[in-house]
Amino acid sequence: MTVHLSTPHSESPLAESPLGPKSTPKAINGTPDGVWDFASQDTQYATHGLHTYVAAMIPALARTLIDEYVPKKGSVLDPFCGGGAVLVEAIRSGREAVGRDINDLAVLVSKAKTTHVRADEIQTGGARVLARAKEYDGPSLRFPKSDFVEFWFKDYMLMPLTALRFAIEELRDPDLRTLFQALFSATVRSVSLTHRNEVRLRRMTPVQQEYFNPDVFEVFRKYVTLAEERVPALPTGAKASVNKGDTQRLDLSNEEVDVILCSPPYGDERNGVNYTQFAKNMLYWLGYNRQSIQASKGHSLGWGKRERAVPPSRTLLDSLEIVSANPASEREAIAFYSDYYKALQELARVARSRIIIVIGNRVLNKQVLNNGQITVELMDAIGVPLEKCHFRKLPTKRLPKMRDFGAAIDQETILVFKK
Numbered sequence: 001m002t003v004h005l006s007t008p009h010s011e012s013p014l015a016e017s018p019l020g021p022k023s024t025p026k027a028i029n030g031t032p033d034g035v036w037d038f039a040s041q042d043t044q045y046a047t048h049g050l051h052t053y054v055a056a057m058i059p060a061l062a063r064t065l066i067d068e069y070v071p072k073k074g075s076v077l078d079p080f081c082g083g084g085a086v087l088v089e090a091i092r093s094g095r096e097a098v099g100r101d102i103n104d105l106a107v108l109v110s111k112a113k114t115t116h117v118r119a120d121e122i123q124t125g126g127a128r129v130l131a132r133a134k135e136y137d138g139p140s141l142r143f144p145k146s147d148f149v150e151f152w153f154k155d156y157m158l159m160p161l162t163a164l165r166f167a168i169e170e171l172r173d174p175d176l177r178t179l180f181q182a183l184f185s186a187t188v189r190s191v192s193l194t195h196r197n198e199v200r201l202r203r204m205t206p207v208q209q210e211y212f213n214p215d216v217f218e219v220f221r222k223y224v225t226l227a228e229e230r231v232p233a234l235p236t237g238a239k240a241s242v243n244k245g246d247t248q249r250l251d252l253s254n255e256e257v258d259v260i261l262c263s264p265p266y267g268d269e270r271n272g273v274n275y276t277q278f279a280k281n282m283l284y285w286l287g288y289n290r291q292s293i294q295a296s297k298g299h300s301l302g303w304g305k306r307e308r309a310v311p312p313s314r315t316l317l318d319s320l321e322i323v324s325a326n327p328a329s330e331r332e333a334i335a336f337y338s339d340y341y342k343a344l345q346e347l348a349r350v351a352r353s354r355i356i357i358v359i360g361n362r363v364l365n366k367q368v369l370n371n372g373q374i375t376v377e378l379m380d381a382i383g384v385p386l387e388k389c390h391f392r393k394l395p396t397k398r399l400p401k402m403r404d405f406g407a408a409i410d411q412e413t414i415l416v417f418k419k
């Protein structure tokens, strides 16, 4: 299939781009080659540890970039905020934090991690929720068979989870309720029969299940204790502005935020990191249904069935020629990069000074899609030039290094664009 660029591309961006084959990335902060490695850093400090998320940004990376590029008291937007790592670091460093995500779980968790609540309120709220839950004598929640929720839990867990969900709904203070819903969600994830630290759901073996019998109330109580220690330590009165939103159509005005800092999805949800799959059990327990979860998924980059054109990137076009041997993969790639281009245009519209994108490569039909280079070319077409680029070594090497910069899978590219 022949594909056409949707808009004319500017002259040879590869020749000028610091990501091009012949150039070297600029070094900053005294690092000799611009390569960062946060491998040994703690990722669970402060409110980061309250709830896990897939493909989360390393907090130390977020903090380094915020300190370097965001004015003191300035604002940071993460339009793909996920588990809230960027927003937490923005709030902790005294910046204003704005977050958007299409996934309801991401919105809930990000809110909970970035809203200051007093220790005594958490303590009283936790005691009340646990007491009410232990009194509960109604029926346990049941889910439609087709949702496969109960497949991921043992029967004895259904009653305490139901009781906690209803007890939390009784809380009147919205910030406290959001916090406890996030702690409940963390509890759901912790007691579910899936392997930990894996990006996709995978059920424990029968033998593993036999030895896995957590006390649901005790798990929840531990999260409450963690929250009592971490949430009040956020700056007093801190609260990020987090809402559900599609980055292709941001509800923000032109140049409303100083800096955008984000790690976008890579469009590999079918085979790689699947945010909907990760979130679904927690969302079902929180009261969301299949329709609402699917509706959100339909707005994720690359989903939905509408016609799309190939966005203006020479590197993408070259890769698509190879990928086109498999028309389904080609369609999938076009759908994602077309939506990604729309999102980048929105980022260029709402940022006042810089747009920082942390992105890794992706493999489709054994072809490496150089997301760093593609992003530089798309931003070039939008008219926002690259100012600097850094690399971060990823802990696990999945593929040998490819020909030129940014093509390796064992590293992440950090692109800093300046308006």
Ligand SMILES: C[S@@+](CC[C@H](N)C(=O)[O-])C[C@H]1O[C@@H](n2cnc3c(N)ncnc32)[C@H](O)[C@@H]1O
Pocket (backbone or CB within 6 Å): 053, 054, 055, 056, 057, 058, 079, 080, 081, 082, 083, 084, 085, 086, 100, 101, 102, 103, 106, 245, 246, 247, 248, 262, 263, 264, 265, 275, 299, 300, 301
């Ligand atoms: C790589 S994750 C972000 C992780 C985040 N930086 C963190 O530290 O947890 C990408 C996020 O993009 C979200 N997303 C996908 N399509 C979106 C869209 N159209 N608008 C807003 N968010 C979207 C996904 O739900 C996912 O949470």
